[in-house]
Amino acid sequence: MTKRIAIYGKGGIGKSTTVSNIAAIYADIGKKVLVIGCDPKADTTRTLVHKRIPTVVKTLSKNKNPQIEDLIFSGYKDIKCVESGGPEPGIGCAGRGVIVAMKRLENLEVLTQKFDVIIYDVLGDVVCGGFSVPLREKYADETFIVTSGEFMSLYAANNISRGILKLKSKLSGIILNSKGIENEEEIVSEFSSLINTNVIGKISRSDLIQKSEIDAKTVVEKFPNSTEREEYYTLASDILENDNYSIPKPLEDEVLEDFFKQFI
Structure with a gap:
């Protein structure tokens, strides 16, 4: 059975880095992997293919009848990579690209191919119909939220859990x-417990990850003997073996603020 994972998080929190590195781990252990970037920045797969790839939206603007090879590109150890893309900044709904891409992939029967793991990298604006597609249309079975211990990151994570609840989905x-702030693990652990879930893994702040991304590679590929690679291996393994789900219990905004203030 295919493991179908959606990874959400606010912009800039590191969800794309997380997605690409755990995808590389799955490829390392022999899994057939499909990565679908659902962020209009279209940079999820850059470190897997070592360059930016054409997005579904941009391809469709030039070719109304694209084939699979026009939309899917092979990356590190044959990971299949797709970027939904979106309109130019300030023009149209960013989430619309996700809807267009998913319907096109569905029509081409890409999602029914025999993949061991499918990973969706999704921006955390679940209010937008486009970004809610992986959950609303049941393309993903499991949902993880990437966050740090910073207040705005937790605020976004709380909103995402609210969206998951409204969509009648479950949180994995x-x-x-990690951003390396004081009491970060305690903050995130307690926050997770409050919204009725748990911390499935931690990635430490690292200059090696940034150096890898500058070179358009994952840290898994560029620094295969690093402790950073081991952290991603542990995270990927725990996600692969995970079968625990919960109905999220998002906090009221005032409760979240009061919770965070105790750590200041």
Whole structure:
């Protein structure tokens, strides 16, 4: 059975880095992987293919009848990569690109191919109909939220959990992408418990990850003997084996603020 995972998070929190590195781990252990970037920045797969790839939206603007090879590109160890893309900034709905891309992939029967793992990288604006597509249309079975211990990151994570609840989906866990702030693990652990989930893994702040991305590679590929690669291996393994889900219990905004103030 295909493991179908959606990873959400606010812009800039590191969800794309998380997605690409765990995808690389799955490829390393022999899994057939499909990565679908649902962020209008269209940079999820850059470190897997070592360059930016044409988006579904841009391809459709030039070719109304694209084939699979026009939309899907092979990356690190044959990971299949897709970027939904979106309109130019300030023009149209960014989430619309996700709807267009998913319907096109569905029509081409890409999603029914025999993949071991499908990972969706999704921007955290679940209010937008486009970004809610992986959950609303049941393309993904499991949802993880990437956050740090910073207040705005937790605020976004709380909103995402609210969206998950409204969509009648389930939350599989929180991924801590550490920013190195004081009491960060305690903050995120307690926050996770309050919204009725758990921290499934932690990625430490690292210059090696940034150096890898400058070179358009994952840290898994560029620094295969690093402790950073081991952290992603542990996270990927825990996600692969995970079968725990919960109905999220998002906090009221005032409750979240009061919770965070105790750590200041």
